[in-house]
Amino acid sequence: MKCSEFQRLLPDYTTGNLTPAALRELEAHLSVCPACADEASRLRSAWERLGGLSEEAPGGALRTRFDAMLAQYVTQAECEAETGETDGAGADRGGTQGSGRVGAPSRPVGWWPRRPAAQFGLVLVLLAAGLGLGWHLRPGPGSRDIEALMSEVQRLRDEVALVRIDQASAVDRLSAINNIRQTGRLPASVLETLIGTLVSDPSVNVRLAAVDVLASHLDRQAVSDGLRGALPGQSSPLVQIAMIETLAGLDDPQGQQVVRDLLTDDRVDPAVRAHVRWRLGRSM
Amino acid sequence: MRCVITGLSLAWLCLGAAIPASTEDDARSIVTVELTDPSGPCWVHCSLPTGSITVRAGEAGKVIVEAVSRPESPPSERAEPGGALKRIPVTFSELTVEELENVVQVDTHSFYRPVDVSITVPVLTSLRLRSRDSGDFLIEGVNGEIDLENRGGAITLQGVSGTVVAYTLQGDIVAEIVEATPKKPMSFASLNGDLDITLPSAVQATVRIKSSRGEVYSDFAIEDAEVRQIEEEPARDSEGVFRAHVERVFSGKINGGGPEFQFHAYHGTIYIRRGQ
Incomplete structure (x- = not known):
């Protein structure tokens, strides 16, 4: 497996949800891969911080709203009881079905109790069941934590990429760019840094690697804008090509047009101009 | 400790006389630098406007820099004045060597006469070498991060360890790497030269190879290989030049995969050889 595949296992690893086989494989990888081991350590730290957050509980407003709703229902039930006793059953509230009497309570199904006290009791049972079901099906703290965790991991990963791409050593900058390629993501800040690398990195090899990553994100307008902007000032013929x-x-x-302009730029290497002539005569 | 030594090879400006570690003759400057931390790793940065650079592993604790200005060719278009007038060879190496905490910076500023620089370094030395014109690079026996860019010649590495990032505009890159630093990438690129790279047989790497017009050869068993070939119909351009464009992008794993090793050649052929 690649590092990126191992890193997808890290949330489950942190929460103890890996299968024994996956756990063995991941731990073997972590013992030889400092980058993934760092990531696992950061994830564990973030998880521990999240563990310090308080459990979510229904707020005071929920109780107030419930009391108000209950009072309203009781009042309405009492009114309907009075109306039912006076007018009898069998009317539709909307006046479109049944007897058509406006304001009459509906009796849609046979299981609906006729007595207001029984109706009230049934409503309370249904309400309690609904609240219980809602509480059970709510987005749990676990899933919210994982989401927050993944977001934190991604942010840290982007930050790490940005820091590493600024290293003095060409090998470390290459390493950072390769990591960006492996994640498959290109957040705006990283994209901007890669364009900056293309313009000003002193190593031709690093600039080539940056082009290679950008070429995988041609659907982004900022990528084509960046390439167009960086092309005329590019000093390496190989990177230009x-x-x-x-x-x-x-x-x-x-x-x-930017490519065509290279033909009239005296600073451009003859090999690049030959390539432009060939390219313009082809599909471009 | 900061050490700055400047060498000008004119006999009457022989600064070397004031610096015991520096000796000079008409065309040669030699500077010996004792490192601040003799047992620690060393970094050598050398940048030449024009000339060659040779780096060899030698004694620990010191860096010896020798700069030789190439003999000036006689001015063919201008007649020798004759008589009692003799031509005095004017050779400036314009060598500058600085050392600060084991980082040695070697520069020459001779834009018109190529200067050939030979540097003897401790084995554990990282290199950043640049030359814009007229010379080859030869690196032997060094272990470290090796970052080379030569626009005017070839690059040859023999028996090196660590990581290599190398680029040439015109010349070949021939490298024999005896040990690769685990988890570190490498990159080799050339516009017009061949890449002939020998890697340790046990190296674990994921290779990404891009060859526009040359061939690719390897005796490694490359696993999970993916080949993307972009081939377009040959055509004549507006100036009647016939061109055929075949670009190959290849990736795969050696010994299970590892850090990315990139090989990028435009005109040249790529050889990836299995070493010891």
């Missing part, structure tokens, strides 16, 4: 090929994957007249 990689960017031209990436832009060629877009149906983008502005991108085509």
Whole structure:
């Protein structure tokens, strides 16, 4: 499995919900992968912090609303009881069915009790059952915690990527870009940093890796904007060719114009100009 | 400790006389730097406008830098004045060496005459070397993070360990890597040169290979290989130049996979060899 696949197991690992086989496999991986081990440690820490939060309980407002609803129902039931005793049964409240008497309580089904006291009792039972069911089916603290946890993990991962991409060593910057590729995500802050890398990273190899990642997110307008903006100032012919090929994957007249402009730029390497001529004569 | 040594090779500006560790003749400057922490790892950064760089592993605790300005070719378009006038070879290596806490910075500023720099370093040394023109890089026996960019020549690495990030504009990259740092990526890229990379037989890596116009060869068993080939119909461009474009993007795992090793060649052929 890849690191990204192992990292998907970390929430269950943190909450103790992994199968023994998955647990063994993950622990073997964590013992040899410092990055995943760090991630697991951060996740555990976040989980412990979440454990310190208080349990959710019904607030005072719920009690107030319930009391008000109950009082209203009792009043209404008493009124209906009086009306029923006077007018008899068999009327529809909406006046569209049955006798058509306006204001008469409905008697839709045979199981509905006729006596107000029994109706009131049944309503209380149904209300209690509804509240109980609602409480049972509510989004539990566990799922909210996992969601928050995943969000926290993702945010930490993005932050780590941004920090690592700023390293002095070309190898570490490459490593950061490879991690971004493995996550498959490109949040706006990371995208902006990658475009910055493309413009100003001193290593050709790192800039090539950045193009490679950006090429997987061509559906983002910011990616095509960034590539167009960075292409004319790019000093490496190899990176320029990689960017031209990436832009060629877009149906983008502005991108085509930026590529075409390279033909009249004296600073551009002859190999790049030859590639542009060939590319413009092809699909672009 | 900060150490700054500047060498100018004009005999009458021989600063080396004032610095015991530095000796110079007309075209040669030698500077010996004692490292701040002799037992610690070392970093050497060298940037040349034009010239070659050779780095060899040597004694621990010191870095020896030798810069040789290439002989000036006689001015062919201008006649020698003759008579009693003799041409005096003017050779500036314009070498500058700085050391601060085991980081050694080597620079020459000779834009018009190539300077060939040889550096002897401790085995545990990381390198960042740059040259814009007229020279090859040769690295032997070093263990560390090796970051090389040579726009005017080839790169050869022999018996190195650690990680390698290397780029050439024109020349080949030939590397024999005897040990790779686990979990660290590598990258090799060239516009016009071949990539001929020998990796340790037990290395675990995920390779990503992009070859636009050359071939790819390897004697490693590459698992989970995925090949994407973009081939377009050959055509003549507006200037009548015939072109065929075949781009291959290849990825796969060596020995179960590991950090990404990237190989990117535009014109050249890529060889990934299985070493010892």
